Amino acid sequence: MSKNELVAKIEALNEWEAVIEEAKAEAEAIRDSIKAEMMERDTEEMTAGKYIVRWTSVLSNRFDTTAFKKAHGELYKEYTKQSASRRFSISA
Template identity: 40%
Template sequence: MDMNELNATAQNLISVRQMIEELQAEAEALTDKIKAAMVEQGTEALQGDGWKATWRNVNSSRFDSKSFKQDHADLYSQYSRATTTPRFVLSV
């Protein structure tokens, strides 16, 4: 791929990422509208033509590795392992 093609591809990627951000913001605004309707109606579930929305609390339990590391540094270092992953960054 020559430099002109690379420039065009990078610009296209930047443009697509901007569109994704705009669409995510729009999806969040639409989600907020549905949530507001649920609060207004005092319900955790709504249903329409071909869709159903639920909004409720979900309990979960997660491991607090930061606290564990502070309290048990020796065990943390014994059982932690380093990993390497590729990361692609395109900055403007």
């Protein structure tokens, strides 16, 4: 692949990523308007045509690693393992 082709691909990628971000923002705005309607109706479930929309409260328990590290630092280190991954980035 030539340098010009690579530059063209990077520019195309940047354009597509901009389109994706715009679409995500639009989807989030629509999602927020549906949530606002559900709050106005004071409901967690709503039927609209063939769709059932749910916006429910969820409780979950999560392990507090920060507190565990402070209280049991050596034990934390004993059970921690390093992992490797690759990251793709483009900067101008």
